[in-house]
Amino acid sequence: MSTLLDGVREVRYRLRDRNPQGFAFSTPEVVHELQANLRIVAAKLLLGEEHVAGLVTTQPDVQAYVLPGSQLYAQLQYLKNEEDGFLVTIVSQVAFEAIQAGDSVVRPASGLPQFAMIRENASQQTEIVFWTTPDKAYVFDGYRSLLPASFFNAGTGVLTNLPQNTNIPFDDQGFEAWVCATAVELYNRMPAVDRARLKIADTAAGDWGARAADLIASSRRRRIFQKISSGGNRGGRRW
């Protein structure tokens, strides 16, 4: 897996901005620009999934729960009751309210949850809401994708981890796309005098934007093939 340090280095190579005695862009500038583009690229990729045991443990008569973790949820795909192994069906908010309609608000139906919906609260926490309202403690496992964590601690500019310890949760194509997109932005901010000093052509960034889009498409195609593969004889790649 690539790190933030790799990202900084790749961007610098593209811009030929490699002399630490006279950088056109200082490293904090590059890191902030990488972070901005991380948001954009991450939202376009099919990020990796993880199975989390015990994602939610219910309490009697509590309907909504904040999902754990400080990162934004890109997706929650499955929710499985540890006790019996059955899936809780995750439905849209409209469908959920339709299912719930007619249920008493003050004395809601309680029991083993059958359906759930996902919502994001005003603090950007992801919540899961069950119907029926749990009547006791159930433990649910989940499959989730998380958007990348911020490089910086909230409210300060402090790097959470050193660049070499900050993993970028992208595949190779996604990583290259991220670097290309960042390099385009920095290149466009570079005055002509810096371009001349770094001996980089005026046309250098011409391909990078299109390449970033191409790489994102490649990454998504790879992940889709991976997800639909089923042993080899019905579409997808053999794994």
Place this chain on the structure above:
Amino acid sequence: MALMQVSNMQQEVWDSIGDFDASNRSVDATTLLRVLNKCYSHIKGFEDNRVYYVPANVSGASIAPQVGSLWVTLTEKTYRNILECYPAQNNAATTPFGPSLEWMEQWELFNMQNEDNTDRQIFGSAWTAWRQGATPSSGNVGKFNFAVWPVSSVVHDYLLGVLREVTALVNQTDIPDGSEEDHHYVCDMTSLIMGRWMGRSEEWLGDIRARLPEQLLTATHQLAKDIGLVKPRPGQEAA
């Protein structure tokens, strides 16, 4: 041909201006050395590209920067400019212990110290240096201040690559710190001055002048600064 000592340079000037009588010089050795030094300093100001590596126990570049104690004042007063900074294994090391630190402008480095003041307890990755102001009589004239980021509560040593102010030639065996070509330029510049002082004809002086490049003739009247291995940094005036 070889690099010249002071005695060789004095002889070359005497030959050049026709001051042949060793027992009765028109220009005595002491006066000649004084003018040689003057021209030598001009040549160094113009041509200096020789980085001298100063260990931390000489420069004073041992620092544990923290908020409230962000920089150190270097001890030596003989740096024309500081071009490079490397981590050093100990305070006597004259070779780098790792890749060079990144140059930052003072304001940006202070911003980063303020923004990210995490005590990383590792070598800095960015450095800055600036002239410390002083009153003429304080004895601190010429000193630099030096700071790095990220901050660390552990003292680390740094190896500095500097351009030094000119050390005056004193002994007959001293060799000016320059190329052989530079040495001849020093002699020709000196000859031009002393030849005129002796009252040599314009034709005679014209022969000497013809040996000096135009820009060096101009530079004789200037103190050119900051010509080194690197281009002027952003925000720094060219010579």
